[in-house]
Amino acid sequence: MSLIKDYRIKPDSQINLKDYNPSDTGPFKDKNEAVEDVEADRQKLIVLQERLYAEKRRSLLIVLQGMDTSGKDGTITHVMSGVNPQGVQVTGFGPPSPEELAHDYLWRVHQAVPSRGHLGIFNRSHYEDVLVVRVHQLVPEKVWRARYQQINDFERQLNESGTTILKFFLHISKDEQKKRLQDRLDDATKNWKFNIGDLAERKLWDDYQQAYEDALGKCSTDDAPWHIVPANRKWYRNYLIMRTIVETLEKMNPQYPPPPPDLGKVVIED
Numbered sequence: 001m002s003l004i005k006d007y008r009i010k011p012d013s014q015i016n017l018k019d020y021n022p023s024d025t026g027p028f029k030d031k032n033e034a035v036e037d038v039e040a041d042r043q044k045l046i047v048l049q050e051r052l053y054a055e056k057r058r059s060l061l062i063v064l065q066g067m068d069t070s071g072k073d074g075t076i077t078h079v080m081s082g083v084n085p086q087g088v089q090v091t092g093f094g095p096p097s098p099e100e101l102a103h104d105y106l107w108r109v110h111q112a113v114p115s116r117g118h119l120g121i122f123n124r125s126h127y128e129d130v131l132v133v134r135v136h137q138l139v140p141e142k143v144w145r146a147r148y149q150q151i152n153d154f155e156r157q158l159n160e161s162g163t164t165i166l167k168f169f170l171h172i173s174k175d176e177q178k179k180r181l182q183d184r185l186d187d188a189t190k191n192w193k194f195n196i197g198d199l200a201e202r203k204l205w206d207d208y209q210q211a212y213e214d215a216l217g218k219c220s221t222d223d224a225p226w227h228i229v230p231a232n233r234k235w236y237r238n239y240l241i242m243r244t245i246v247e248t249l250e251k252m253n254p255q256y257p258p259p260p261p262d263l264g265k266v267v268i269e270d
Ligand code: AMP
Pocket: 092, 093, 094, 095, 096, 124, 128, 129, 132, 133
């Protein structure tokens, strides 16, 4: 039985985040027990990514969402270390620019979808359009309510066009966020990450959790499943995400393209 199934959300679920323990570490007692597995997965990922790149027929999109300090950046650093940077496309989504606002909300997202052969990572995503946009009432309720279905349709279309999608919600506790924000204040090398605006968002914690519960429950599909990743322990977060990516790529099983027919007859002259 695959461990990942425990964290994958079934389509049309009613999610209550209080039922999910952000400090869960699955079968492991501590980090040391997971170290070897995660390094073995990294080696697998490096080979699988090369095959995906060589095959150039399909792509894999990884969507990362979570509250401030939940570890989206750290996950990207960890998962991507060692892979060929030419085969990876990382995109962060901040507040939309005037040009982006002049288009539909999926316009900027669609452009960032990884091209064939690539592994794409979204640091935040179109889900912000049913999260921050909902919490701050940036559009009327009728508009954001319609988006869950639109997002499912969009992701299904991407899937049918050769993009496999995996979505991860990095689930931390409110206490853990406090610690991490405090750390950004105390550690001079982390001061640059401290954003005073994060404190205002923290006050809206419950509203965000509710918005996440809806997004996770309504938009987990067989085409593009959501995973609730316990993220209080960084090492377990990294382990689980790495495991899920490797398992998914193994299922995709990308192949090196067949060599041109007459390759055996090629002679390289001195
Ligand atoms: P960071 O991930 O720390 O760089 O912050 C990016 C900020 O952009 C977050 O506060 C997001 O909520 C915000 N953001 C991302 N997408 C949108 C959106 N569609 N509308 C408004 N704010 C957004």
